[in-house]
Amino acid sequence: MLKEFISNVALLICCCWLHSQLSYAKQLRPVAHRVLTGLCFGLIGIAVISYSIPVQPGVIVDTRLVLVSVASLIGGPLVGLVAGTLASLYRFWLGGAGTTSGILNLYMAVxxxxxxxAWPLSPLSTLDKQSPGALFLFGLAIHAVSVVVLNVFNDLGPAFHEETAFLLVLLMPAATAALGVLLKQQQQRRETERSLEEAEAHLRAITEAIPDSLYVLDEDGTYLEAAGSQTRNNQSGSRDKTGKRIEHFFAPDDAQSIRSAIRKSLDGNEPANIEYAYRTAAETRHFEARVQPIHSPTFPRRSVVLVTRDVTQRYEHDAQIKRLAFSDVLTGLANRLYLMNRLSIALSLCKRNHTHAALLFIDLDGFKKINDLYGHDKGDVVLIHVAKRLRTLMRPSDTVVRLGGDEFVILLENLASSSDEAGRQANRVALKALHALREPFQLDQEVQISASIGIALFDEHTALSGEEILKQADLSMYEAKATGKNDICFFDSRIEEALTQRLNLENEIWKGLRQNEFLVFYQPQFNEEGVIIGAEALLRWQHPQWGLVAPDRFLAVAMAAGIMPKLDIWLLEEVCRQVEHWSSHAVLSRIPFAINVCAHHLHQPDFPTTIRDTLHAFHIETDRIKLELTESVLVNDFDQARLHMATLQHQGIGFSLDDFGTGYSSLSYIDRLPFEQLKIDRSFIHRLPNTGSVAIIQSIIQLASGLGIGVIAEGVETSSQRAFLIENGCMYYQGFLFSPPLPANDFAAFASKAANQ
Incomplete structure (x- = not known):
């Protein structure tokens, strides 16, 4: 009997082992896993039946009830039924007198x-149903019932009760408790392992989802562990790093930076941030990292967690933004913002090194004609070639900048400490630039341009900002253009004084316009019989301190400053107001008034509408106003000028071409524009009887006659000049011989007197 019992115990241990192995079968579905577990318990049940203890012929006892009862208790209904059924089939196959009782006991145990x-054990709720004591009682109950069943279905003698029954109710419950405890411990251990696996998988999923790499390093910079999406994808250059030092992967400077951050974090017991690069022959990748000290006794040495993120794309974006912010898109040169930063540095270097620096302001002469003739795309090609030529002239320490349009700047640093020598150095560079830019550019055909260059020197004593130095160079460039272009001009105090005066004059003009300091003077126009046939309205400025300011003192400044269009509109409204006032005058109610307007208006889309609305507001007929245009309208946007002039002519406005013969008039342009009068410039009249002037005047008169256009001479001051003009067919005059420009009231009185003579 002892031998068979030991065999049964061994089989129970085997059952525990099988159950443990089945618990690791991850690929099985839950139902399949339960069925397979039930089969294993059933097979072990068959095995223990094979090593059963015979009580009498056909009646046997063994540990099968231990197996199927614990299978039901631990595995549930499916496991218990499969195990019980399999064992019952085998017992049925064995047959004998105890078959019925054996099968009944199996299903009773299940x-x-x-x-x-399923029983909640409410009266014993403080007890654990799977504790050793509870399991012993559970086993005792099953085997006590089994003894009763055996007695009922089999005629068992006293020997059974003295020996076997005692064994069943003592040893079998202990075996039940032992098997239940072992299986429960296996189940708990597997559940714990499964929880740890799920937690690890959960943590791994989170770690791999973040765009970071995590490394554990000791205080010597040796990699202990690695995790994270970038380490898995090998994006950070991290092949197997474990056991290797940082010097194995990084350049000395970067390795030292990482090591310093580790030491700082461990010594200060606080996080540290760092940026470093991983460099290979193919590329350089940039990383930012946070170093966090680890406080755990599981690490034998002081260690840190290095959380790194690949920020190469951000570096590239930042670099691109910087390039866009500090460079010119078309030429690739530096732009104004970069120049201002560089100028600040250059000023500091001058003070540190006791040297000079120079700013060369370059403006291309005649570049607008290239855009007009060939188009802006060809103009861009020229600008690109200009940038290349200027770049080849420079030292590595010099800076070439495109400010915009056709304006370029060269910053020369580290020039001589002597201002004279520094000036000569800057002048040599400027001469090279002029020579390089005079070379032809190949477009559809060869084109040539030149440049005007202004130079501003500065040194350690310069108390100016970068903007002020740039302004000095800009002023010098305009001075170079004023002297004939294709020239070089250094800044000096006279240019600044002229600028100050000009700015003051601009401010005064604006102030005068706001405070109504401007006046209109009228100069009559006569025919050969001495009859007033019209008048020219002339702008005058009555300054409160300067008195009556001559037109040649402020008109050019107003034009350059962009004030002239405002003055023109003011003049038009003032003349219309005065003409309306003279609507009942015997002479002035019939004659036209000529008003000068600058070419700017003919480029404005609303100019015809402005003229029409102004005349309508003062109830002025269109034939009472004549617009005088200078020859500049013929070379600046001719098509736009012709369109506006045609519109105004259709409304009844007449046009006179002022200062004819002094500009760049093309006869074909004059023939295509609706001029009704040419005005001979006073400069030709004053030079009479100069042979050249005689020839020019005669040509103008003949030209006007051939085109069917009237002609009038201005600046007539002597009778001999008038006689010459009459002799050559010019019948209309204007000048001091007849009358100077007069204020409105004086002009009205003069006109009345002239009509009565």
Missing amino acids: GIGLLYR
Whole structure:
């Protein structure tokens, strides 16, 4: 009997092992896993039946009830039923007198196991149903019932009760408790392992989802562990790093930076941030990292977690933004913002090194004609070639900048400490630039341009900002243009004084316009019989301190400053107001008034509408106003000028071409524009009887006659000049011989007197 019992115990241990192995079968579905577990318990049940203890012929006892009851209790109904059924089939196959009782006991054990599994034990709620004591009682109940069943279905003698029954109710419950405890411990251990696996998988999923790499390093910079999406994808250059030092992967400077951050974090017991680069022959990648000290006794040495993120794309974006912010898109040169930063540095270097620096302001002469003739795309090609030529002239320490349009700047640093020598150095560079830019550019055909260059020197004593130095160079460039272009001009105080005066004059003009300091003077126009046939309205300025300011003192400044269009509109409104006032005058109610307007208006889309609305507001007929245009309208946007002039002519406005013969008039342009009068410039009249002037005047008169256009001479001051003009067919005059420009009231009185003579 002892031998068979030991064999049964061994088989129970085998059952525990099989159950443990089945618990690791991850690929099985839950139902399949339960069925397979039930089969294993059933097979072990068959095995223990094979090593059963015979009580009498056909009647046997063994540990099968231990197996199926614990199978039901631990595995549930499916496991218990499969195990019980398999063992019952085998017992049925064995046959004998104890077959019925044996099968009944098997299903009884399954039933009690399931009841015990489901029973809440409310009276004994403080007890653990799967504690050793509870399991012993559970086993005792099953085997006590089994003894009763055996007695009922089999005629068992006293020997059974003295020996076997005692064994069943003592050893079998202990075996039940032992098997239940072992299986429960296996189940708990597997559940714990499964929880750890799920937690690890969860943590791994989170770690791999973040765009970071995590490394554990000791205080010597040796990699202990690595995790994270970038380490898995090998994006950070991290092949197997474990056990290797940082010097194995990084350049000395970067390795030292990482090591310093580790030491700082460990010594200060606080996080440290760092940026470093991983460099290979193919590329350089940039990383930012946070170093966090680890406080755990599981690490034998002081260690840190290095959380790194690949920020190469951000570096590239930042670099691109910087390039866009500090460079010119078309030429690739530096732009104004970069120049201002560089000028600040250059000023500091001058003070530190006791040297000079120079700013060369370059403006291309005649570049607008290239855009007009060939288009802006060809103009861009020229600008690109200009940038290349200027760049080849420079030292590595010099800076070439495109400010915009056709304006370029060269910053020369580290020039001589002597201002004279520094000036000569800057002048040599400027001469090279002029020579390089005079070379032809190849477009559809060869084109040539030149440049005007202004130079501003500065040194350690310069108390100016970068903007002020740039302004000095800009002023010098305009001075170079004023002297004939294709020239070089250094800044000096006279240019600044002229600028100050000009700015003051601009401010005074604006102030005068706001405070109504401007006046209109009228100069009559006569025919050969001495009859007033019209008048020219002339702008005058009555300054409160300067008195009556001559037109040649402020008109050019007003034009350059962009004030002239405002003055023109003011003049038009003032003349219309005066003409309306003279609507009942015997002479002035019939004659036209000529008003000068600058070419700017003919480029404005609303100019015809402005003229029409102004005349309508003062109830002035269109034939009472004549617009005088200078020859500049013929070379600046001719098509736009012709369109506006045609519109105004259709409304009844007449046009006179002022200062004819002094500009760049093309006869074909004159023939295509609706001029009704040419005005001979006073400069030709004053030079009479100079042979050249005689020829020019005669040509103008003949030209006007051939085109069917009237002609009038201005600046007539002597009778001999008038006689010459009459002799050559010019019948209309204007000048001091007849009358100077007069204020409105004086002009009205003069006109009345002239009409009565």
